[in-house]
Amino acid sequence: MREIGEHQLEDIALGAGVLGTGGGGDPYIGKLLAQQSVRRYGPVTVVDLDEVPDDALVISSAMMGAPTVMVEKLPRGDEVVRAFERLQHHLGREATHTMSIEIGGLNSVVPFCLATRLGLPVVDADLMGRAFPELQMCIPTIYGIDCAPMAIADDKGNSSVIEAADNRWAERLARSHTIDMGCAALIALYPMAGARLRECTIAGSLTAAEELGRLIRETREGHGDPIAAILERCRGHRLFGGKVTDVDRRTERGFARAHVRIDGLDDDAGRALDLETQNEHLVASVDGQVLASVPDLIVVLDSETGQAITTEELRYGFRVTVAAMPCDARWRTDRGLEIVGPRPFGYDFDYVPIEQLAEALAG
Amino acid sequence: MGDHVHLCHGGHEFDGRAIAPLDRDELRRAAEAIAAAGLRTAAISSVFSPINDELEREAGEIVRETVPDIAISRSAEIGRLGLLERENATIINASLAELAVHITTAFRAALEQMGIDAPVYLSQNDGTLMTAEYVERYPVATFASGPTNSMRGAALLSGESDCAVVDIGGTTADVGMLVGGFPREAKATVEIGGVRTNFRMPDVLPLGIGGGSIVAWQDVPEVGPQSVGYELTSRARVFGGDVLTATDLAVAAGWAQIGDPRAVSELDPGRVDAALQRITARIAEAVDRMKVAAGDVPVVMVGGGSILVGDDVPGASRVVRPDHFAVANAIGAAIAQVGGEIDQMFSIGPNLSREQALERAREQAAERARAAGATPDSIRIVDVEELALAYVPGNAVRIKVKAVGDLDMRRTPVA
Numbered sequence: 001m002r003e004i005g006e007h008q009l010e011d012i013a014l015g016a017g018v019l020g021t022g023g024g025g026d027p028y029i030g031k032l033l034a035q036q037s038v039r040r041y042g043p044v045t046v047v048d049l050d051e052v053p054d055d056a057l058v059i060s061s062a063m064m065g066a067p068t069v070m071v072e073k074l075p076r077g078d079e080v081v082r083a084f085e086r087l088q089h090h091l092g093r094e095a096t097h098t099m100s101i102e103i104g105g106l107n108s109v110v111p112f113c114l115a116t117r118l119g120l121p122v123v124d125a126d127l128m129g130r131a132f133p134e135l136q137m138c139i140p141t142i143y144g145i146d147c148a149p150m151a152i153a154d155d156k157g158n159s160s161v162i163e164a165a166d167n168r169w170a171e172r173l174a175r176s177h178t179i180d181m182g183c184a185a186l187i188a189l190y191p192m193a194g195a196r197l198r199e200c201t202i203a204g205s206l207t208a209a210e211e212l213g214r215l216i217r218e219t220r221e222g223h224g225d226p227i228a229a230i231l232e233r234c235r236g237h238r239l240f241g242g243k244v245t246d247v248d249r250r251t252e253r254g255f256a257r258a259h260v261r262i263d264g265l266d267d268d269a270g271r272a273l274d275l276e277t278q279n280e281h282l283v284a285s286v287d288g289q290v291l292a293s294v295p296d297l298i299v300v301l302d303s304e305t306g307q308a309i310t311t312e313e314l315r316y317g318f319r320v321t322v323a324a325m326p327c328d329a330r331w332r333t334d335r336g337l338e339i340v341g342p343r344p345f346g347y348d349f350d351y352v353p354i355e356q357l358a359e360a361l362a363g
Numbered sequence: 364m365g366d367h368v369h370l371c372h373g374g375h376e377f378d379g380r381a382i383a384p385l386d387r388d389e390l391r392r393a394a395e396a397i398a399a400a401g402l403r404t405a406a407i408s409s410v411f412s413p414i415n416d417e418l419e420r421e422a423g424e425i426v427r428e429t430v431p432d433i434a435i436s437r438s439a440e441i442g443r444l445g446l447l448e449r450e451n452a453t454i455i456n457a458s459l460a461e462l463a464v465h466i467t468t469a470f471r472a473a474l475e476q477m478g479i480d481a482p483v484y485l486s487q488n489d490g491t492l493m494t495a496e497y498v499e500r501y502p503v504a505t506f507a508s509g510p511t512n513s514m515r516g517a518a519l520l521s522g523e524s525d526c527a528v529v530d531i532g533g534t535t536a537d538v539g540m541l542v543g544g545f546p547r548e549a550k551a552t553v554e555i556g557g558v559r560t561n562f563r564m565p566d567v568l569p570l571g572i573g574g575g576s577i578v579a580w581q582d583v584p585e586v587g588p589q590s591v592g593y594e595l596t597s598r599a600r601v602f603g604g605d606v607l608t609a610t611d612l613a614v615a616a617g618w619a620q621i622g623d624p625r626a627v628s629e630l631d632p633g634r635v636d637a638a639l640q641r642i643t644a645r646i647a648e649a650v651d652r653m654k655v656a657a658g659d660v661p662v663v664m665v666g667g668g669s670i671l672v673g674d675d676v677p678g679a680s681r682v683v684r685p686d687h688f689a690v691a692n693a694i695g696a697a698i699a700q701v702g703g704e705i706d707q708m709f710s711i712g713p714n715l716s717r718e719q720a721l722e723r724a725r726e727q728a729a730e731r732a733r734a735a736g737a738t739p740d741s742i743r744i745v746d747v748e749e750l751a752l753a754y755v756p757g758n759a760v761r762i763k764v765k766a767v768g769d770l771d772m773r774r775t776p777v778a
Contacts, residue, residue, distance in 0.1 A: 032447070
C-alpha cells in the first residue's frame with residue numbers, strides 16, 4: 001500500500017504514453033484532471049493485488065470515445081462517479097476498489113479522478129498491459145468474465161446501465177451510447193470479486209508505468225539515452241531506425257487506420273519498414289517479413305528524445321526508432337490471440353512472439 | 364493575473380448539437396462579478412466553439428452589456444480545436460489586450476509626427492496583414508510574424524511559391540516551408556513560456572547557427588549554438604576581434620568579402636572546409652525534416668548569415684539566393700495581402716457529402732477573407748486540410764481551409 005500524488009501522476013502519464021503504442025489517447029489531459037483531483041481531495045491509496053480481499057468488489061473505471069473529441073470536450077469530473085454509482089446501485093453493492101482497464105494512454109490515470117472523489121483505493125493493475133481499441137480486448141474476456149453489467153455516463157446528466165450477451169456486444173452497445181453522448185463518455189465496467197482479480201489482471205502495471213516514466217525523465221535529465229533505457233526496462237527489441245517518408249491515413253469502420261513507411265537510416269539504410277496502425281500500431285514489417293505484430297507492443301519513439309509518438313502525430317520527416325516489447329503471456333494463448341491477435345484485426349498470418357522473431361533475425 | 368474563473372452552462376457537441384442552452388442570468392451574474400473585481404479584459408471559451416461560436420458571441424454581448432468598456436477575447440477567433448490549448452491562447456490574448464492598444468496608439472502617434480497620412484497595417488504570423496484595430500483585438504496574431512515576413516519576402520524575391528526557406532541571422536537559422544507562397548502552419552501545440560497553446564503559428568524549425576556563431580576550433584570543428592550576436596562587428600576575427608565565428612570561416616573560404624581577410628588567412632583550409640560542410644549538412648537535415656513528402660525541393664536562402672551555406676545542399680533541387688536577400692523580412696511585411704480561415708468538424712452523411720462539406724468550408728473561408736478586406740475577385744484558396752476522426756463511425760471529418768486575397772486599398776476592412 002502506498003500513496004500516489006501529483007508528482008507520481010506525472011511519471012505514470014509519461015510511462016503510459018509509451019505503453020499506449022501510438023494510441024490510447026493523450027495522457028496529458030487525464031493527468032491534469034487527476035492532478036487537479038488530487039490537489040482538491042488529497043492523494044490516492046494504491047494497493048497491490050495481494051492486498052485485495054477475496055470478497056472485495058472491484059469495478060474498473062475508464063473513458064470511452066474519440067481522442068480527438070476528448071481534447072475538446074473535457075470531462076467535468078463527476079461523470080465517472082455517476083457511472084460508478086449507477087453500476088453500484090444496479091449491483092446492489094458498494095465497490096471497495098477501482099482500477100484501470102488500460103495502462104496505455106489516457107485511461108491509466110482516469111481511475112484517480114474517481115478514487116479521489118469517492119475515497120476508494122486504486123488497485124495496482126490493469127486489464128490490457130497496453131492500449132487496445134475495444135472493450136472486449138481485456139484479459140478477463142479470456143477467462144469468460146463479463147464486461148457487463150456496465151454503466152456509462154456523460155457530461156449532460158445522462159447515464160445508462162448495459163447488460164450484454166457477451167463482451168463484444170458490450171463494446172458495440174457502449175460504442176453506440178458513446179456516439180450519442182457526443183463521442184466522449186465515462187464508463188464503469190468489469191465488476192469483479194477480489195478472488196477473480198488475481199488470475200485475470202496484469203499485476204503491478206501502475207507501478208511499472210510510473211517506474212518507466214521516472215526512468216525516462218531521469219535519463220533525459222542525466223543526458224542519457226532514453227531509448228536504450230526504455231528497451232532495457234521493457235525487455236524491448238529495437239526493430240528499426242529511420243525517417244518517416246509516407247503516412248497514408250484512412251477511416252475504416254470507425255477507426256483511424258494508417259499505413260506508415262519509414263526509410264532506414266544509418267544501420268538500416270537501404271531498407272524500409274512498413275507500419276500498419278489502427279489507433280494503435282498493429283504490424284511492423286520489412287519487405288513483407290513481419291518483425292513484430294499485435295498483441296506485442298510496437299512503439300514509435302523520437303530518435304533524439306525517446307518521446308513516444310502517437311499515430312496522429314506521425315508525419316513525414318520524423319526521425320524515429322521503432323521497437324517492440326513483449327505483451328502479457330496470457331495474450332499469447334490461443335484464446336488471447338482470438339481476441340487481440342493479428343487475425344481479429346484483419347491480418348492473414350499467425351502471431352509469432354517478438355523474442356522468437358528477433359532471435360530468427362539475429363540468427 | 365488573478366484567479367477569476369466563471370464556469371457557465373453551454374457548449375456544443377462535435378457534430379454541432381447543443382450540450383446545454385446558455386443561461387443568461389448565470390452569465391449576467393458572472394459579468395457583475397467581473398465588474399465588481401474591476402477587470403478590464405475577459406477571455407470567453409466554449410466547448411467546440413470552432414464548430415459553432417454562437418454561444419461565445421452571445422456570452423460576449425451579455426458581458427459587454429454589464430461591463431461596457433471591457434476587452435473581450437473569444438476563443439473561436441484565437442485558437443483551434445483542443446479546448447485547453449485554445450483557452451490558454453485566449454487568456455494570453457486577453458492579457459495582451461491593453462498592451463496592444465498602447466502600442467498601436469504609439470505607432471499612430473509616431474506616423475502622425477512624421478507627417479505620414481496612410482492606413483496602418485501590421486503583419487501577422489500567417490503572412491497576411493491586419494489593421495491596427497484588428498491587432499488590438501487579436502494581439503497574439505503578431506507572434507512569430509518575424510520569420511513569417513522573411514518567408515513571404517523570400518517568396519516574392521525568388522519567385523518561388525513552394526519551397527523551403529532558410530533565414531540565417533546572427534544567432535539562429537530559421538527553416539520554414541512555403542506552400543502556395545504562404546508559410547506552412549505548425550500542426551501541433553505550441554508551448555509559450557511552458558504553457559500549451561494552439562493558436563496559429565508558422566511551422567519554423569530554429570537551429571543555433573548564425574553569422575555570429577562561435578566556432579570550437581577542434582579536429583572536427585563545431586559551430587554554435589553560442590553566438591557573439593550583435594557584437595559580430597567588434598568581436599569576430601575579420602573585424603579585429605578575438606573570437607572565431609562562423610562569418611570568419613566564410614571569409615577564410617573566400618565565400619564572402621567582409622572585414623579583413625588577413626585575420627583568418629592562417630586557418631587550416633581543410634578544417635575550414637569541414638566546418639562549413641557541417642553547417643550545410645545541418646541546414647540540409649533541417650530542410651529535410653520540414654518536408655512533408657519525399658523528393659527534392661527548391662531552397663531559398665535569405666538573411667545576412669546565408670553566406671555560411673554552400674550551393675550544394677543535399678535534398679535541394681536548387682539553391683536560390685535572390686537579390687536583396689538581406690532585407691527579405693522588410694519586403695515580406697510590405698506585400699499587401701489579407702486572408703480568412705476556417706477549422707471545423709463536419710458530420711458526413713446522407714444530408715452532407717464530403718464534397719459539399721469541402722465546398723461549404725471553402726465558401727466560409729473566402730467570406731472571411733472578404734470581411735478582412737480582400738478584393739473579391741483576387742481571393743483564392745491556398746490550403747485545404749482534411750482529418751478523419753478516430754472512433755466515430757459516423758464519418759466525422761475536420762476540415763481546415765485558408766483563403767487569401769489582395770488587400771482592397773479603397774475599402775475600409777471590417778476587422
